[in-house]
Amino acid sequence: MRIDMVSEHASPLAALGGVDAGGQNVHVAELANGLARRGHQVVVHTRRDSTELPATVQAAPGVTVEHVPAGPPRPIPKDELLPYMAEFGDHLSVRWGLQQPDVVHAHFWMSGVAARRGLTGIDVPVLQTFHALGRVKRRHQGAKDPSPPQRERIEAELARTADLVVATCSDEVSELTELGVPEERTAVVPCGIDLTKFVPAGPSTARTDRPRILSIGRLVERKGVDTVITALAGVPDAELVIAGGPERSTWDSDPEIARLRSVAERAGVADRVDFRGQVTHADAPALYRSADVVVSAPWYEPFGTVPLEAMACGVVPVVTAVGGHLDTVIDGETGLLVPPRDSHALASRLRALLARPRWRCELGSTGAEHVRARYGWDRLVRETESVYRRALDHSEPLPVAGSR
Ligand code: UDP
Numbered sequence: 001m002r003i004d005m006v007s008e009h010a011s012p013l014a015a016l017g018g019v020d021a022g023g024q025n026v027h028v029a030e031l032a033n034g035l036a037r038r039g040h041q042v043v044v045h046t047r048r049d050s051t052e053l054p055a056t057v058q059a060a061p062g063v064t065v066e067h068v069p070a071g072p073p074r075p076i077p078k079d080e081l082l083p084y085m086a087e088f089g090d091h092l093s094v095r096w097g098l099q100q101p102d103v104v105h106a107h108f109w110m111s112g113v114a115a116r117r118g119l120t121g122i123d124v125p126v127l128q129t130f131h132a133l134g135r136v137k138r139r140h141q142g143a144k145d146p147s148p149p150q151r152e153r154i155e156a157e158l159a160r161t162a163d164l165v166v167a168t169c170s171d172e173v174s175e176l177t178e179l180g181v182p183e184e185r186t187a188v189v190p191c192g193i194d195l196t197k198f199v200p201a202g203p204s205t206a207r208t209d210r211p212r213i214l215s216i217g218r219l220v221e222r223k224g225v226d227t228v229i230t231a232l233a234g235v236p237d238a239e240l241v242i243a244g245g246p247e248r249s250t251w252d253s254d255p256e257i258a259r260l261r262s263v264a265e266r267a268g269v270a271d272r273v274d275f276r277g278q279v280t281h282a283d284a285p286a287l288y289r290s291a292d293v294v295v296s297a298p299w300y301e302p303f304g305t306v307p308l309e310a311m312a313c314g315v316v317p318v319v320t321a322v323g324g325h326l327d328t329v330i331d332g333e334t335g336l337l338v339p340p341r342d343s344h345a346l347a348s349r350l351r352a353l354l355a356r357p358r359w360r361c362e363l364g365s366t367g368a369e370h371v372r373a374r375y376g377w378d379r380l381v382r383e384t385e386s387v388y389r390r391a392l393d394h395s396e397p398l399p400v401a402g403s404r
Contacts, residue, residue, distance in 0.1 A: 001388060002041045004101035005032060006111035006118075008088060009078040011046040013057065013065055022218050023305045024131045026281065027191050028107055029059075034381030036062025043101070045092060045114075047084070049075050068092070070114075078110070079146040085110050089117025096122055103388045105166070107131060109151060112158040125391040128162040130155065132302040133175055136323075140299045141222060156180070163391045166384070168303040169324035187387045190327065191303050192377035193312045197285050200314030200368050204289040210272075211238040211354045214291035214315075216284065217306055219245035219256045224297035224320065226260060227343045231295075232269040234347025238354060240269070243276045243287060251275075288313040292360065293353050299340050301325055307335060308375055311367030316360050318349050328375075334367035 005028060012029030032042040041062055048055075048067035051074075057065045068091050071084030096118055104119060105127045106112040112128050119126060134151035156179045159165050165186045167173050173186050213235070215228050225242060232240050242260075251257045257275070264270040279287055288294060294310035296319045303324035307317035311334055319325045321337035329335040336353065338345045353360055 001035075001102040001385075002099075003035055003043070003103055003105065003388065004096070005042065005044045005105045005107060006092070006115045007044055007046050007107040008068075008070070008085065008111045008114060009047060009081055010107065011049075011065065011067075012044055012063075013046075013059060023191060023303060024107060026305065027129075027131070030192060030194065030377045031105075031381060031384055032063045033060050034377050035385065036060060038381065038385060040385075045088075045095075047071070047081070047088065048073050066095070077146070078108075079148060081110055082113070082148045082150070085113045086117060088114035092118025093120060093122075096124075100124060103127060103391060105129065105388075106158075106162075109134065109155045109158060112162070113154060116158070125163040125388075127164045127166055127387065127391055128158055129166045129168065130159070130172070130302070131168070133172065135179075136175060136300055136302070137222075144221070163394070164387060166387055169327045171323050171326055172302065187390070189380055189383045189387060190324070190375060191305055191308075192380040193305070193308050193371055193375045195312060195372060195376045197282070198288070198309050198312035198371075199285070200289070200312075200364070202289060203286045205283075205286045207290045208239060211235075212291045212293075213238050213240045213350060214243070214287065214294045214310075215240065215296070216243040216279070216287065216294070216309075217296065219260065221256065221259075222299045224299055224340065226263045227297045227341055227346060228295050229260060229263045229269060229273060230267050230343035231297075231346040231350060232264075232272060233267040234344065235350045235354065238292075238350070239272045239274060241274045241276055241287070241291070243279045243284075245275070245277055248277045251277075284309065285313055288315050291315050293318055293350060295346070295350070296320070296325075297338070297340065297346060298322065304328065308371055311335065311364075312371040312375075314364040314368045316353060316363045316367065318346065318353065330370070332363075334363060334370045336363075 007028045010024035014025050036042050044065045045068050047070050053067045059065045070088035103125050104115050106115040107129050108131050134155050138145050159179050159181045167188050246254050264273045294315050294317045296306045301323040307319045307329050310317040317335040320340040331337040336349045
């Protein structure tokens with residue numbers, strides 16, 4: 001198949017850990033590479049956000065990344081990209097007029113907007129993966145949600161009119177059903193883990209004698225890192241390593257770093273919190289292995305790759321019982337679930353785990369087996385491929401009206 005993916009803000013070539021670079025980048029890169037290994041031709045269309053970027057990059061055998069001119073060629077927060085999606089879509093339309101793909105897979109809602117515009121008059125099945133749903137974001141972030149006001153309406157339209165919506169967890173399917181998407185037009189394919197790199201044995205980042213709690217991910221408010229810092233006050237002696245966040249040179253002016261630092265001061269744990277900044281994805285396994293426990297405490301989580309990476313490295317995740325975590329972490333078997341925004345509950349689970357090394361070991365090895373059996377990219381790439389075939393088998397001409 002010739003598979004064209006659209007991933008407007010999340011380039012498979014971008015560094016991870018910045019405000020807008022996280023699981024979606026990894027997901028798109030791994031899917032593209034895995035599909036190409038199975039003999040498909042994959043093109044990923046992503047916005048050109050630097051003048052340095054060439055129009056086309058051969059990212060791997062069978063995978064081309066095309067940098068689409070849409071808006072100024074500089075980094076722009078993803079919530080400000082909607083006005084450029086028409087230009088993005090027009091570029092796709094020209095591109096697809098010359099060479100028609102067999103399927104189009106849009107990642108994130110705005111990619112759906114660009115893909116639909118690009119496919120005007122072209123009959124190709126379109127699959128949509130949202131990665132996050134605006135209605136869930138709005139529910140949790142309220143007025144603090146910087147998404148454009150049209151997001152929820154457009155998302156609902158995209159969901160109802162896609163040939164298939166590829167959700168990443170069952171919680172998302174419930175949300176889609178509420179939006180009026182028939183369940184037979186949905187499929188669940190979780191995100192995967194690179195099981196060659198995220199393994200229990202291997203090098204480990206240097207550490208102190210203190211029990212180590214690791215938090216890794218983007219430093220944005222909804223990730224609940226403040227809850228983890230507050231919980232540390234209830235876990236005597238432990239240190240908290242926080243990886244992720246903006247460039248170190250900007251820390252003194254970064255509002256989220258300032259907020260988290262002051263949370264640590266107020267909780268009296270500043271001397272036990274170690275901000276590491278962004279680590280490369282290649283260095284992440286060694287950092288996971290250096291930890292006794294990994295914490296991820298978001299208010300909501302469309303999928304959540306971090307608990308799976310922790311489990312794959314044999315480290316127990318303690319995570320909030322939200323979104324994708326409900327599918328990936330089996331409470332008391334592969335990790336522990338805690339309520340969101342509850343630093344007391346989190347501290348109590350952390351204390352219990354840190355006090356019982358044998359229990360940690362048992363959970364850690366069950367978690368590692370669970371991830372190996374279910375979340376390898378090879379398996380998920382095959383599942384994605386069969387979802388594409390399902391869309392090709394059932395594709396009907398697009399309705400003339402509406403956003404398609
Ligand atoms: N990550 C990383 N370096 C960092 C911070 C995060 O490599 O400094 C990676 C992390 O290992 C994981 C991804 O970024 O693979 C975060 O994915 P997740 O689904 O947990 O959260 P998202 O960022 O998509 O909301």
